[in-house]
Amino acid sequence: MKMYCRDCEQEAEFYPYWKTRCKECQRAKQRAFNRANPDYLKAKNQRRRARLLALPNDLPPQVWTDIQERFGGRCALTDSTDISLEHVIPLENMHLGTTIENVIPLDRTLNMRKSSKNFIDWVFEPEIEALIDEDKLNDLLCYLAEVNGLSVDDYLDFIYWCERNKRTEEEVKSATKTSVELFKESQIKMNV
Template sequence: MFGWRKRDIDRLNKINISKVELELTHSRDEVQNLEKLLHQQVKEFIEQKTKVELELTHSRDRIRSLEALSVEHSKDLSEHKRKLDSIGQILCDISNEVKKDVTSSKTETTIGEELEEIDKENREITIQVLKLETIELKKRLLNYVEERQQPLDHFEFALTNYKNRDFTKKAPKIWGYNRYDVEKHLPRSVKNNKNCLVWARIQKEFGYGCAITGVNHYDFEHFIPIHTGHGGAYEGNIIPMKWQLNSSKRNKNPFHWFREMQIKDPSLSLKRWNNLIEYLAAKNDLSVEEYFEFVNWCFTNPRTAAQLELINSPSIELWRDSKTIIK
């Protein structure tokens, strides 16, 4: 019985020893792992320390540079302040000397005489300046007039005809003129409303402004007036025109009217007028000279409503026929 107990005790001791050894191995592994973690944390701490030391050195360098700059700026400021103080002192001395000189050497009469002389000099200077300004203005006006009076090459023929024309001969009047009776026989492809595509195209052509001035408030204008019995509301005769110019033009010959308006208002652009005539001539398949002749022919050969009822041929065809008959 005692032998059995001894064997059991030995076996239990062996089991306990194996357990203790196993626990020791586990504890060794844990210790090794902890040592690795500790080494890694120490390494990271050293790296962070080096980074912090580098940043500290950089910040120290920056602080030193800023301190050096501040010292330099303070020196510059002190230097400027010293210079300003010296300048102020000099000015004070000068003003004191001037006051002393004025009070000691000059009486009221001499000061008055000097003031009069200064006034005279100022007047002479202002007169000379005004003379120079008037001369400059005269030059500018002459240049402006010369520029305004320079005729374009393609208008030389038309202008010579205009100058040689006998204006004492008046165009025959249309007695009993009724706008509707005449207008109903003329072309009406353009309408004064927002839905008309042709009118929209004409406005776009002139930049949605008056054809002569460029202002953005304008009327629907017939270049050749309806009262002549010619023209009508078609793309080669309708233009956007400022309402003041429209009311001034009324039933006049547009070429005569523009010449009169240029005398009254020299600011009217001759370039815009020339561009307008070129545009209308191109729309009527005519040259500028031919279009000038055609417009004047319309005014010298007006048609009544009765004549339009009998012969309703296009005005350009009648004008061309009249040219062939004259030849």
């Protein structure tokens, strides 16, 4: 459909659904928005990544901003302000997804080095352990345990449980219980 763009005032091809900007102006507006709102874009991309794996992906941009503010706009393990969204339980394990229970702000370089490793094993690698603040690690573990409704000891067990009990996409799609609920059930069975 051809109309006049409200930005460039040229007659041009428009996206459907009554847009008021031509395709070029709409793309430019979206690029400018993305540059001005990198946290929004990060959260959106991580939600999409989790959604493609059929994992929970209910992390609104404002919640990601709140999580960053909880850690003072800094890495949860160091004082770095060059942060990115990190999944504590890697998406590859098919547990938790992009949710408040599974994301933290982490220094960009550390995030790349962690990749999809087990969080606890990675933290105690000698070259990583030397870079992190032990008090920040303890605070982070308390925070993660709390948002997951677990004690710190149970949360540490949960991290290893997720690694040992990786799920398939079909298992995730057919699941009627959260990963934390499944973990708690497995703990009860072990103690019986």
